Amino acid sequence: MAITLEDLIRIARGEDEADLVLKNARVVNVFSGDIHVTNVAIASTRIAGLGDYRGKVEIDLDGAYVCPGFIDGHVHIESSMLRVPEFARAVLPHGTTSVVIDPHEIANVLGFDGIRYMLESSKRNPFSVYVMVPSCVPATDMETSGARILPSDLALLLKENWVQGVGEMMNYPGVLFREPSVMAKVRAAAGKRIDGHAPGLSGRDLMAYIAAGVGSDHECTRVEEAKEKLRMGMYIMIREGSTARNLRDLLPLVTPATARRCMFVTDDRHPLELLEEGHLDSIIRTAIASGLDPIIAIQMATLNPAEYFGLLDRGGIRPGWRADLVVFDNFMDFRILKVLRGGQIVAERGRFVGSLSPHNPAIVRSSMNVHPPSISFAVPARGNRIRVIGLVPGQIVTQQLIMEPKTDGEFVVSDTERDVLKIAVVERHQATGNVGLGFVHGFGLKRGALASSVAHDSHNIILVGTSDDDM
Amino acid sequence: MAITLEDLIRIARGEDEADLVLKNARVVNVFSGDIHVTNVAIASTRIAGLGDYRGKVEIDLDGAYVCPGFIDGHVHIESSMLRVPEFARAVLPHGTTSVVIDPHEIANVLGFDGIRYMLESSKRNPFSVYVMVPSCVPATDMETSGARILPSDLALLLKENWVQGVGEMMNYPGVLFREPSVMAKVRAAAGKRIDGHAPGLSGRDLMAYIAAGVGSDHECTRVEEAKEKLRMGMYIMIREGSTARNLRDLLPLVTPATARRCMFVTDDRHPLELLEEGHLDSIIRTAIASGLDPIIAIQMATLNPAEYFGLLDRGGIRPGWRADLVVFDNFMDFRILKVLRGGQIVAERGRFVGSLSPHNPAIVRSSMNVHPPSISFAVPARGNRIRVIGLVPGQIVTQQLIMEPKTDGEFVVSDTERDVLKIAVVERHQATGNVGLGFVHGFGLKRGALASSVAHDSHNIILVGTSDDDM
Known part of the structure; x- marks a missing residue:
């Protein structure tokens, strides 16, 4: 706390001037579920009080709304392709002042070092x-x-500060069948949270998963599924990411009775969506436009995630809590005018105006470890049928096709005419030379090759090419 | 946890039989705010799951309601005049399975030893x-x-297990004026809860009190007062004790929007009320009869206090959480049929059927330390006017009266004819011989004397007598 308890009390009592007062604010009160016009006094990083205050700096909000800073309860920053400080710069203008990250992707590449890197580079950011x-x-x-x-x-x-628990337990069969290493991880989380990831899990298997201590789920796609999980005590994270979008389907779940157990999360959002649509603000805007009570919508991005994660100094506008605040115009347009984080203005009308630490000492080793000479994409020509992955436009599911191979006599090769291209996964962590090979239909590449080292969850290199040489 | 994680999962999945299944239960679901008919399976001390289960023991509830065990968020057990195990026996038949106590009274008599005694004698109880x-x-x-x-x-x-924070901070001037010892206590509570006690505190002084970290208040008597405190982020404990009764006045505070920040507490309940009216069950019954939504009423005695105090294994019927359960007939009569605590039936139709540990090793020294020969109640007769405390029937406020003293020539004595009796406070902790003397009108005693060592907050001896000798 950058301010002493004594100074905070002094300012809250009005004995001293506040550092900043937001005048004529329409406060969205997430505790009482109503809106009242008042002034918000800030002392250093904290809210000092609401009411009649004078400040060294006073900003007249002229009736604009003020709500608590948004908390994203489940996000993989890696999916934004940005380093942590750049991610902060991208989401702060959208009102997100706290995030709960699960560095699952980088950990699958860099392990303990990757998690350490995320922890270190998460410090000293706005x-x-x-x-x-x-x-x-x-x-x-x-x-x-x-x-x-x-x-x-x-x-x-x-044991680290800032670590709130264990991230999405996607190995739910490991829980249900009591795999020793999974049980050991569950035990290690005692007293902290365990996030869930169990699409479609239901009935007694769901009971067992929850009994193990899993407290949330962000993989619901149907209201009935979400309702069952919520009834059994799970917090429901309604995800609206780049590819997985569940908001419209799950909104009917949210009623005044159930809302406190629901929150909004982004999970994976690509940089283009961050720029064009926004972050939690876009989810709130859509939810309100779809008919959700605006105060409930804001609670789902503030108080509710704070309660679930046991964050005791944020999620509401309360004396002594962090002065993380979002100023916006109205519930319809939901345009964010100002964002304060720890009492500092960090964004104005969509523009980041805070300061990023110029020097971030966190470094990671290169994770690319491939020995090209030891890699071969050759597929010997045997028989006259091959299995081909059939892409379905706009879907993540694929079809299994059986087609005739094109060969150069000795080897099967890509066939751009029928759009049957060679696809390979190249192990890139230990330079083992391991290669998985196959064919794909519907990719549409006519020359050259395309490769990506972003490939969930292990992020080996995936290549598609029109010839082995190009690959 | 009396059961291993593996065994719990096995039973939750239905691979093994549950220890106990409550069949055909109308479950009051505090998460979803609705009621559904199902079976509740219990494995050792825990809830295994809801649904289709077989049990070694099965009890058909025939459509009776089941809700989580009640949690009293603020109670001074000393006020019941009972030791902890006897208090458990008194409140368990009323559905109270968890209490958050503040041993303020015993601490004012026995200090650290008194708190230790309460901690020790709180263990091994049902x-x-x-x-x-x-x-x-x-x-x-x-x-x-x-x-x-x-x-x-x-x-x-x-640092003790079971200690959730710092009890009611009644010295609110000490907070507002930043008394060093009070500030030190607030700092010691960092990361835990601080309960409040600030009747009538409002405006900027309230802001300062909350900014110091005080998270709850149980002293509200008017809706406007409670509303202001709730808006500023405090949890409102609606108290219905023996003398202080705030339920009817504060019920209008509770709406679907505010309810999650409200809970019921008993504070001080005398043994007669415990026997005749009950405990939290009587508050819930009254609240429902007064028109409160029954599920909200039950949330206010279960999920809400669990959330406020950060109790992560109770407050709802959820797989993996404690099998603390209350079976009752209907919302109108709200008669409690069975109480389970940790999977064991501890009460049946108002009768305690659990077992109390026969031997409770916690002991305390005698706290009575008076040296009678050094005590004198003599009031020298000087002047012809005395100040007299005027009792007001049924109120805790008193009047100041000026009356003529009755003397035996040298000393002022009690006067039963005009009902002006001598009253004394005798220091009884250190045998200092300190005595405070005065007169009281309206007490009505005609002969002898009456003394009490229960006298909030320091519990010195208060005596009223018709003669010095009787006293």
Whole structure:
């Protein structure tokens, strides 16, 4: 706390001037569920009080709305392709002042070092980063990931400040079948939160998963599924990411009776959506436009995630709590005019105006470890049928096709005419030379090759090419 | 946890039989705010799941309601005049399975030893006792208490299991004027809760009190007062004790929007009310009869206090949480049929059927330390006017009267004819011989004397007598 308790009390009582007073604010009160016009006094990083205050600096909000800074309860910053400070710069103008991250992706590449890097580079930024330690590295035992996070690693990380618990437990069969390493991870989380990830899990298997201590789920796609999970005590994270979008389907879940157990999260949002649509603000805007009570919508991005994660100094506009505040025009347009984080104005009308620490000492080693000479994409020509992955436009599911191979006599090669291209996964963590090969239809590439090292969850290199040489 | 994680999961999945299944239960779901008919499976001390289960023991509830065990968020067990195990026996048949106690009274007599005694005698009972460490011993600097709790004592006690924070901060001027010892106590509570006690505090002084970290208040008597405190982020404990009864006045505060920040507490309940009216069950019954939504009423005695105090294993019927359950007939009569605590039936139709630990090793020294020969009640007769405390029937406020003294020539004596009796406070902690003397009108005693060592907050002896000899 940058201010002493004594000074905070002095300013709250009006004995001393506040550092900043936001005058004529329409306060969205997430505790009482109503709106009242008042002044908000800020002392250093904290809210001093609401009411009649004088400040060294006074800003007349002229009736604009003020609500608490938004808290994203589940986000993989890696999916934005940005380093943590750049991510802060991207989301702060949208009102997000705290995030709970799960560095699952970087951990699958860099392991413990990757998590440490995220922890370190999360410090000294103009927003708050809480961490859920990835529970599933590798995601399954069938993956060739760059690292393995053991229960002992988890136990160590859980002692860190800012670490709130264990991240999405996607290995739910491991829970249900009581895999020893999964049980050890669950035990390590005692007293902290365990986030869930269990699409479609229901009935007694759901009971067992929750009984193990899993407290939330962000994978619901249907209201009935979400309703069952909420009834059994899970917090429902309504996700609206770049590819997985569940807001419209799940909104009917949210009623005045159930709302306190619901929150909005972004999970994976690509940089383009961050720029064009925004962050939690866009979810709130859409929810309100879809008919959700505006105050409930704001609670779902403020008080509710704070309660779930046990964050005791944020999520509402309350004396003594962090002065993380969002000023916006109205509930319809929901344009964010100002964002304050810890009493400092960090964004004005969509523009980041805070300061990023110029020097961030956190570094990571290069994660790319491939030995090209030892890699071959050759597929010997045997038989006259091959299995081909059939892409379905706009979907993540694929079809299985059986087609005739094109060969150069000795080897099967890509066939741009029929759009049957060679696809490879190249292990890139240990330079083992391991390559997985196949064919894909519907990709549409006519020459050259395309490769990506972003490939969930282990992030080996995926290549598609029109010839082995191009690949 | 009396059951292993693995066994709990096994039973939740239905691989093994549950220990107990409550069949055909109307579950009051505090998460979803609705009621559904299902079976509740219990494994050892825990809820295994809801749904289709077989059990070693099965009890058909035939459509009776089941809700979570009640949690009293603020109670002084000393006020019941009972030791902790006897208190458990008194309140369990009323559905109270967890209490958050503030041993303020015993601490004012026995200090650190008194708190230790309460902590020790709270163990091995058939209900759960959480402790808020008394913040104000003595209550004010004008009191002659039996002990003094220093910030360093507080810091030590706050490390104990079961200690959830610092109890009612009744010395709110000490907070507002930043008394060093009060500031030290507030700092010691960092990361835990601080309960409030600030009748009528409002405006900027309220802001300062909350800014110091005080999270609740149980002293509201008017809706406007409670509304202001709730808006500023305090949890409102609606108290319905023996003398202080605020339920009817404060019920209009509770709406679907504000309810999550409200809970019921008993504070001080005398043994007669415990027997005749009950405990939290009687408050819930009255609230429902007064028109409060029954599910909200039950949330205010279960999920809401659990959330405020950060109790992560109770407050709802959820797999993995404690099997603390209340079975009742209907919302109108609200007769409690069965109470389960940790999966064991501890009460049946108002009768305690659990077992109390036969031997409770916690002991305390005698707290009575008076040296009668050194005590004198003599009031020399000087002048012909005395100030007399005028009692007002049924009120705790008194009047100041000026009356003529009755003397035996040398000394002022009690006058039963005009009902002007001598009243004394005798210091009884250190045998100092200190005596405070006065007169009281309206007490009505005609012969002998009456004394009490229960006298809030320092519990010195108060006597009223018809003659010095009787006293």
